[in-house]
Amino acid sequence: MTGSYVEIGSPKPITAFDDATKLAARLIKPKPILYTSMFLSWLQPFQSGWSTSQLNLSDYNNTDECNARPVVEGTCTLFSGHSKLEWTFAVNAWIFGAMIGSLSCGHFSDKYGRKKTLMGNCSFMILGGVVQASVSNIWAFAVGRLISGLASGIATGTIGAYVNELSPPHMRNTLGLGLQIFTTLGILVPAICFFFANTSSGWRYLAAFPCILAVIYLVLAPSMTIESPAWLLTQGRTDEAKQVIANLYGEEHVSTAMSWLEVSKPHVEDDSSSSRDSMFAPRYRMQLFGGLLLSCAQQLSGINAVFYYSGSIFSDAGISDSRIGTLIINFINIWPAFFTGVVANRFGARNMILWGLAGMVVMAVGMTVAFVVELPALSIVFTALYVIAFGVTLGPLVWVMTADIFPDSIRASASSLCIGVNWLCNLIVGVAYPYVSDALNDYAYVPFVALLVVFYLLALKLVPETSGKSAEEILAEYDSRCGKHTTALD
Incomplete structure (x- = not known):
């Protein structure tokens, strides 16, 4: 579908994304290539969710069963007899790898383009799956x-x-919600598979499954995905970018689309010579702080700690099979994101982020009270509401807004840095929370309450509204917050 481009003329230029142009943009009906490009790309965050969940079965790592000598047959089924240190290393090696991958991908995305970067990424999906499925010791598995x-x-x-x-x-x-939706789907499906893959070799099939996703992408992407027109413009390939836009939206909408692509503005030509340097330029400082804030807030909100603690919460409520508790919490986690787009378009993404932070403060306090007074049923209610508040706000919208707040010339590198910090925070929570929980017991969520309050106050200053705005409009809002006055041609 990308091999043959529509022949287009030279449309009348539109130099501002004004109200009339916004109205014209709303009339655009994207072509199928836009949806196939996105759907196929979402197979990769599905792999991310899958890797999050694939080891979350108690039979793989019951401490007492794995420490027993000899290990009873049918217990500690993933590398029988492994130590707690070995297991911790294997689990967190994935998070460490993700942090490195996200920090480095901006360079390759800027140099080779988004499409080629995603195609190259399939090699890591295949290699990682093959190694995990075939090795005979836990260190090689790590x-x-x-x-x-x-x-x-x-x-x-x-x-x-x-x-x-x-x-x-x-x-x-x-459309930006697809990343979170497919990630949560990837988390959910292994939880279902645990009911019939709970065998001595079942984990190998779970480990190998992402290879199938990578092969599907490699086979279909050449003909069913398209390169980012914004990236093409940063490379000075304007004619090719216009051809891509015509394939995405139709020839009649090329001028309209060019108006919201910030890189078509003359001032970006001076900035785009080095995206790494411009990312740290004073003009983009607040955007960078805002993106880092969103990334930290998503992971340090305590959501992963909720998943860590959910097994004991459901156990106290009388649900002894950990697989059922995991499945329940994963179902609760997935459905709110389907409504986020409608609600965010109505109330604004910024308001949703603020409401989510405030709501999670209330739910975290409620969870703490329920733990202290030993009311398991109430603990489940507040846990579910906590997950819902996250799932409809911070969960999906952080990915959307992290991309929105940066201009096209620095988006890949700046997003790469922010997502790298996101994974770093994920690693910190994964390693530190068990010790925090042991030290604070029923008050283990109090640190998250304090962090959520801080994030709320900072978001008031650092996070603007991005819904329906061009990169130029968002940049202008940041400039106004800094007391600067700019025009599109600054």
């Missing part, structure tokens, strides 16, 4: 997890920018 982590980090660091750059401004809130 190496496979690290390689799969590289794939997860590259995917999360690239796809947000890719989807943002393909989407018309009024559709970004909705």
Whole structure:
């Protein structure tokens, strides 16, 4: 579908994304190539969710069963007799790999383009899956997890920018949710598989499954995906970018689309010579702080701690099978994101982020009270509401807004840095929370309450409204917050 471009003329230039142009943009009906490009790209965050969940079965790592000598047959089924240190290393090697992948992907995305970066990423998906499925010791398995982590980090660091750059401004809130939805689907499916893959070799099939996703992408992407027009413009390939836009939206909408692509403005030509340097330029400082804030808030909100603690919460409520508790919490986690696009378009992404932070403060306090007074049923209610508040706000919208707030010339590199910090915070929570929980017991969520309050106050200053706005409008809002006055040609 990308091999033959529509022949287009030289449309009358539109130099501002004004109200009339916004109205024209809303009339755009994207072509199928836009949706196939996004759907295929979302197979990669599905792998990320899959890797998150594939080891979350108590039979793989019951401490007492794995420490027993001899290990009873049918217990500690993943590398029988492994130590707690070995297991911790294997689990967190994936997060470490994801952090490295997300921090490095901006360079490759800027140099080779979004599409080629995602195609190259499939090699890490395949290699990681093959290593995990075939090895005979847990240390080699951890190496496979690290390689799969590289794939997860590259995917999360690239796809947000890719989807943002393909989407018309009024559709970004909705289409940007795909990353989170497919991640949560990837988390859910292994939880279902645990009911019939709970065998001595079942984990190998789970580890190998992402290879299938990579092969599907490699086979279909050459003909069913398209390069980002924003990236083409940063490379000075204007004619090719216009041809891509015509394939995405139709020849009649090329001028309209060019108006919201910030890189078509003359002032960007001076900035785009080095995206790494411009990312840290004083003009973009607040955007960078805002993106880092969103990334930290998503992971340090305590959501992963909720998943860590959910097994004991459901156990106290009388649900002894950990697989059922995991499945329940994963179902609760997935459905709110389907409504986020509609709500965010109505109330604004910024308001949703603020409401989510405030709501999670209330729910975290409620969870703490329920733990202290030993009311398991109430604990489940507040846990579910906590997950819902996250799932409809911070969960999906952080990916959308992290891409939105940066201009096209620095989006890939800046998003890469922010998502890398996101994975770093994920690693910190994964390693530190068990010790915090042991030290504080029923008050283990109090630190998250304090962090959520701080994030709320900072978001008031650092996070602007991005819904339906061009990169130029968002940049102008940041400039106004800094007391600067700019025009499109600054």
